[in-house]
Amino acid sequence: MSVSHSALVPEWLTAPAEANELVPSVWPASAHRVADGSVEVGGVSVFDLRDRFGTPLYVLDEAEVRAHARRTREAFEAAAARHGIRARVYYAGKAFLSTEVVRWVVAEGLSVDVCTRGELEVALAGGAEPARLGFHGNNKSVAELERAVDIGIGSVVVDSPIEIERLAAIAERRGAVQTVLVRVRTGVHAETHAFLATAHEDQKFGFSLEGAVEAVTRIRQLPSLRFVGLHAHIGSQIFDPSGFRESASRLVDLHADLLAGGEIPLLNVGGGFGISYTSVDDPQPIETIADGILDAIADECAARGIPLPDVACEPGRSIVGQAGVTLYEVGTVKTVAAGEGLDRTYVSVDGGMSDNARPALYGADFSARVVSRTSAVTPALARVVGHHCESGDIVVDAEYLPGDITPGDLLAVPATGAYCFSLASNYNYTPRPPVVAVRDGAARVIVRGETVDDLLARDVGVAASDSTLSRGASAPSDGDTE
Structure with missing residues (x-):
């Protein structure tokens, strides 16, 4: 059989010199x-x-998850410390979530972001402190927001004007002041699958740059909400910090404009850092990515003569993948x-x-x-x-x-x-x-x-049949009529 490249063989795929090799960049270090x-x-x-x-x-x-979590936290903390600020790393619950994994990443110093009631409850059951949780999502229900406010969640990333009013009313009824970030579409998106790119305009998440100004203005009018920063997520499976530099420029522009209305202590740059799925995937080291992102934000703030806020990020799959x-x-x-x-x-x-x-x-x-x-x-x-x-x-x-x-x-x-x-x-x-x-x-x-x-147990028809039989009734024969 010929092994020359064709439409059947992707350009990146070559016959391995050693068919039994486990490529280190793809497998856990222990494999x-x-x-x-x-x-x-x-x-x-x-x-x-x-x-x-x-x-x-x-x-x-487990050791691999912990090592990636620890290395990522240390990389961002070190990059932030060089600029005299703090950094917080959020583990993305949607990548993989169980109570045990929550325990691992929390023990390694990470916060956790969730986007549904189910993810929220798993994070809590795994021992995550409510104050170290962030709640995402474009359509959080009233019940989800009520639960988040009741437990004292660290932050809610608001995604629409309706949600701002909904959350403000819930917090007011409970006599609480809820910390919020505003999710922004910067117009910068990762060079990846269209459904993985989340910062371009024609998609469901967040506010446009102009809409974000209106959102922050409204939040600042509501005594039950406290605006602490902007949030942007440019995509997923990202291999280098170059896209973050352009996004940072637009985010810091908006951040600078909004400073006139009050302090903004935090900037969440999102994440979506990539991993190697094949031997040719080549993501940059997390230290390089962390330095690149923090340097970009620092440069943009310096150019505008404004103080550098603390930074948060959400690495995504790179912790657990x-x-x-x-x-x-x-x-x-x-x-x-x-x-x-x-x-x-x-x-x-x-x-x-x-x-x-x-x-x-x-x-x-x-x-x-x-x-x-x-x-x-x-x-x-x-x-x-x-x-x-x-x-x-x-x-x-x-x-x-x-x-x-x-x-x-x-x-x-x-x-x-x-x-x-x-x-x-x-x-x-x-x-x-x-x-x-x-x-x-x-x-x-x-x-x-x-x-x-387990699957049959959810089927009401099966349950009804079991119930009928347990009462002593027999199933009708082919000749029975009623």
Whole structure:
């Protein structure tokens, strides 16, 4: 089979010199092959993980999450300290949220941002202090805002004129003064998938630059609200700080104009820092990103002769993404003529778009490796697909896997710690997999997996049938009529 590039082979994808290599930038630092060729993560064998918890399985390296959280906090605190200010880092609950992960990131000094009542309750149950929580969202309900005010949440990022009035009324009824930020669309957006870019004008989040002035003016008229700063988020999967520099220029312009109405102690620059999903992804070190963002804000403030506010950021997937590996078992393998003189091997696994929706939603690229053994057979162009009844059920669109891949092999997809569990579904009535944390040779379930019984338990028809039978009534036969 020819391995020259074509429409079937992405430009970035090349046949690996070593088919069994685990690319360090993509996998958790603890992932490595042992003597029999299989892989351990966090000191735990993939065989042990399969035998104890089954597949598919989300595996999350606790030490990796903690290390990324700590390194990010230290990078931003150091960058801020050089300019004589403070920095706060928020963990993005939407990337991956469980009470255990909340405990990890809080212990490493991070705050947490949430965007629904469910995320809020998980964060609280995980021990996050209400004062260190931020509440996002473009359509927060009255009940959500009431709960946020009642617990004394640290800040609410307001997103519309309606929400300003709604929140002010709630806070006033409770005799509270709620701290708020105003989300702004700066017109700068990341060079990424259109649905991941969140600062351009034609989208649902935030205020325009002009609208933000009106929003802040109104907030300052309301005694139950306290305006503390602007918030902007330019996108996701961002590899360098260049986009933040332009966004900072526009944000600081607005910040400077608003200073005439009172102090503004904080500027939240958002985040969305990227990770490596494939060997060619090359995000800059978090220290470089932190320095670039803080330097840009400092330069813009100095140019306008205004004091530098404290800075907050929301790194997103970069805290948890690389810490996750999804483990599958290969079910079927078949080779098809894919065109242009190329064959493609379809490797079907026991999960799919229900546990990783990102390829279907965004066309996201992932990597894969056989992790139950090594192989000396020449790698072949492969597509890893799921078991769902959809032709778009693709886990890894293009990868070179051993030519002797076979049913029963364990296959792992790295960099699945963010937005895979969070976006998981029950499509085709598939139970969602468990999440297992690994560290220092030990593994434990941190989110229980679902069973078919769990899915049936939500079906009222099943419950009604069980109830009828439990009362002693029998189901009618084919001949019964009423």
